[in-house]
Amino acid sequence: MKILKAISILVVLSGISCLTFAADSPKYLADRHAAKQVPCEACHGKGTPNGQIQMDNCLKCHGGTYEKLAAQTDGGDINYHDTHMGQINCIECHQGHKPSRLVCDQCHEFKAKVP
Template sequence: MSAMLLTINANAIELRGSHKANHVACKSCHTKGMKQAGTMEGCLSCHQSYEAVRALTEGKTDLEVNPHIDGHMGELDCTECHHIHKPSKAVCNECHGFDFVTP
């Protein structure tokens, strides 16, 4: 019976985007256990630092503004905008109407 539960749980939530394409292990993001949401620590275990993310997105010409550089809210937790098991959303758009896709 526990094997059946494991199968159901493993298939219940699917990864999206580059995390799926790169076969990222669940525990890479869920650093505080599988019942807890992903953490900034998990994000930075692969993405190095906020400065590295800022540098990666700095040259993106398709961005109206770059929230990693221009953000007046400071360095937010990645999980404020980026979600893996559901669509991501830019926190910026709670006040602004920027036309960019949040992966």
């Protein structure tokens, strides 16, 4: 009986810790940025955010140039930053305040996870 009680307590505690972890996990890219203390202005620029993100704002932290970013993400089977489509604006795939999506999947079926 003591073993059953101990197992029950462990199950409940592990369930609580999983829920706590899930609640603390950033949901969207903007949440990840906020968790790292990146201010809204870093992406949106100065003034009131209007939803428009310039690729140059992304590249200030991620690579410096699109070519350098492509070089940094090279090495896997597919480099999503070096495609037959050329330079694709970051926000085509990386959505800040909604789920990100791989624009390549409009024609292909890569099913890669996009941060």
